[in-house]
Amino acid sequence: MxxxxxxxxxxxxxxxxxxxxxxxxxxxxxxxxxxxxxxxxxxxxxxxxxxxxxxxxxxxxxxxxxxxxxxxxxxxxxxxxxxxxxxxxxxxxxxxxxxxxxxxxxxxxxxxxxxxxxxxxxxxxxxxxxxxxxxxxxxxxxxxxxxxxxxxxxxxxxxxxxxxxxEGANLPSVPGVGSTLGSAPTGATAPTKTTVTTQRIVRDGAVARWVKDLHGDQCQICGIVLSVPKGRYSEGAHIRALGAGHAGPDTPSNLLCLCPNDHVLFDGGALYLEDGNVYRTEGQELVGPLRTDSRHVIDWAHATYHRENFASIR
Structure with a gap:
């Protein structure tokens, strides 16, 4: 760390x-x-x-x-x-x-x-x-x-x-501090990049903070809420990746609130989404429904892209 x-x-x-x-x-x-x-x-x-x-x-x-x-x-x-x-x-x-x-x-x-x-x-x-x-x-x-x-x-x-x-990630949210939850940020349909030694996406931290605040830092896959002595921790996970030629948008419809474990599994293609549910790639085993909120509308086209390109299931 x-x-x-x-x-x-x-x-x-x-x-x-x-x-x-x-x-x-x-x-x-x-x-x-x-x-x-x-x-x-x-x-x-x-x-x-x-x-x-x-x-x-x-x-x-x-x-x-x-x-x-x-x-x-x-x-x-x-x-x-x-x-x-x-x-x-x-x-x-x-x-x-x-x-x-x-x-x-x-x-x-x-x-x-x-x-x-x-x-x-x-x-x-x-x-x-x-x-x-x-x-x-x-x-x-x-x-x-x-x-x-x-x-x-x-x-x-x-x-x-x-x-x-x-890591170029979005800042963790802290419950009970800052402004109240507002409407979904617009985000960026074509996020910009900044050169370091390679290129990394410049992400809109407000997008991830809004999604994580909306879900109360509860993982949308397993439901866990990670707590440390002075707050909660969750991660914003893009469904369709922003970089490496995938060109996903940095918008709420392409973002999930996940715990670190499920974030790694999802990014690595060990978990995927289909028809509102979460599946394990190995054996295509049903994990359960994706936890959702009516204010956070997922673009399922991004889930299809992730399933086909990261979990290799068509």
Missing amino acids: VAVLIHPSGGAARGKVNWAKTLGQTVEFMTGDRSQLLTPEQREELLALHPDGRARFWGTFDEAWREDYLKKTGTGSAVVFTASNHVRGVGVIGAVIKNAAFADTLWAPDAEKGSYAFVYSIVGFEDVMIPYAEARLMLGKGPDYPFRSLAVATDLEAEFFGDAVA
């Missing part, structure tokens, strides 16, 4: 300026002096993750405890950026480098602590607006956790959250 780096980022005036420079937009790192300040190894590492020569960046000061936190997380870990009583951004840590001169081309050094010498790029960045009350539950923090300092969250809830972000 993936730990989560918690990084205060845009509360103070300086933070807001720096956010606009390198989180609010991508930055070229292969032009002018900036490229020359990178070592060959650092350029190679950045280009492997950002082949177009542009990336979002964030950084921190050259202090041993901060370096330790970056080592505990590092490339592939989730990161949340906090400011103004909210988590304002989420993403995945890309390349991690130590280069004060490069950092100084991104942000003005602090008058007291100097350069933000430890720099990391971000892939899969998403602007969000998650109130601290909800973020504390998602990250396994107590009700008074202040989000004032760089930290690493490793509790079970944080690992679920980190896995979801790092």
